[in-house]
Amino acid sequence: xxxxxxxxxxxxxxxxxxxxxxxASGFTFTNHYMDWVxxxxxxxxxxVARITNGGGSYTTQYAASVxxxxxxxxxxxxxxxxxxxxSLKTEDTAVYYCARDSYTALDYWGRGTLVTVSS
Amino acid sequence: QSALxxxxxxxxxxxxxxxxxxxxxxxxxxxxxxxxxYQQHPxxxxxxMIYEVSKRPSGVPDRFSGSKSGNTASLTVSGLQAEDEAxxxxxxxxxxxxxxxxxxxxxxx
Numbered sequence: 001x002x003x004x005x006x007x008x009x010x011x012x013x014x015x016x017x018x019x020x021x022x023x024a025s026g027f028t029f030t031n032h033y034m035d036w037v038x039x040x041x042x043x044x045x046x047x048v049a050r051i052t053n054g055g056g057s058y059t060t061q062y063a064a065s066v067x068x069x070x071x072x073x074x075x076x077x078x079x080x081x082x083x084x085x086x087s088l089k090t091e092d093t094a095v096y097y098c099a100r101d102s103y104t105a106l107d108y109w110g111r112g113t114l115v116t117v118s119s
Numbered sequence: 120q121s122a123l124x125x126x127x128x129x130x131x132x133x134x135x136x137x138x139x140x141x142x143x144x145x146x147x148x149x150x151x152x153x154x155x156x157y158q159q160h161p162x163x164x165x166x167x168m169i170y171e172v173s174k175r176p177s178g179v180p181d182r183f184s185g186s187k188s189g190n191t192a193s194l195t196v197s198g199l200q201a202e203d204e205a206x207x208x209x210x211x212x213x214x215x216x217x218x219x220x221x222x223x224x225x226x227x228x
Contacts, residue, residue: 045165045208047218047220104155104171105170107176108167109166
């Protein structure tokens with residue numbers, strides 16, 4: 001059974017950093033791209049970032065709203081996905097979901113972790 | 120990248136059909152056959168319902184179908200059931216490893 005479990009959310013002050021983690025199980029992690037998607041309270045889904053697979057040589061891509069502030073990475077030895085978030089803004093407040101990427105769709109999602117940016 | 124446009128709401132009685140549109144541009148919906156649809160119940164994670172415009176993942180009822188014409192994709196739910204009441208989001212590949220979601224549609228049964 002595919003499982004994705006996010007962690008690392010919490011309350012952070014504007015301008016601060018936070019690192020999210022997602023542990024994957026139930027599938028061959030190295031065979032898949034991975035993504036982060038977020039959802040602000042009461043709002044719709046927003047794609048955040050994508051990382052390819054590739055045995056150590058990865059390509060990353062970001063939504064314009066987070067480019068230059070967020071960094072997606074992965075550790076295949078730990079079947080884990082990460083999102084390093086810097087210079088956080090109040091508008092980054094959202095539930096952050098980790099999702100498995102089948103190249104043309106996001107076929108499995110975690111339950112999400114809530115990030116609140118507030119002073 | 121602007122969000123794809125969906126109607127805010129749609130409704131139907133049990134047993135009826137409802138169709139949800141998803142309008143983009145030639146740079147996303149119209150440019151690729153990589154449109155997917157997600158169902159989200161309150162407080163839950165999204166679930167993939169349709170991928171590559173019209174394909175259903177294993178376990179998704181055949182009451183759910185997808186199509187595309189030009190820059191507009193559509194999700195149709197036939198034989199509406201109470202458990203179909205949820206928010207639905209479309210998504211499209213937009214080139215260069217970018218994706219864009221729709222604005223979301225609340226379906227009421």
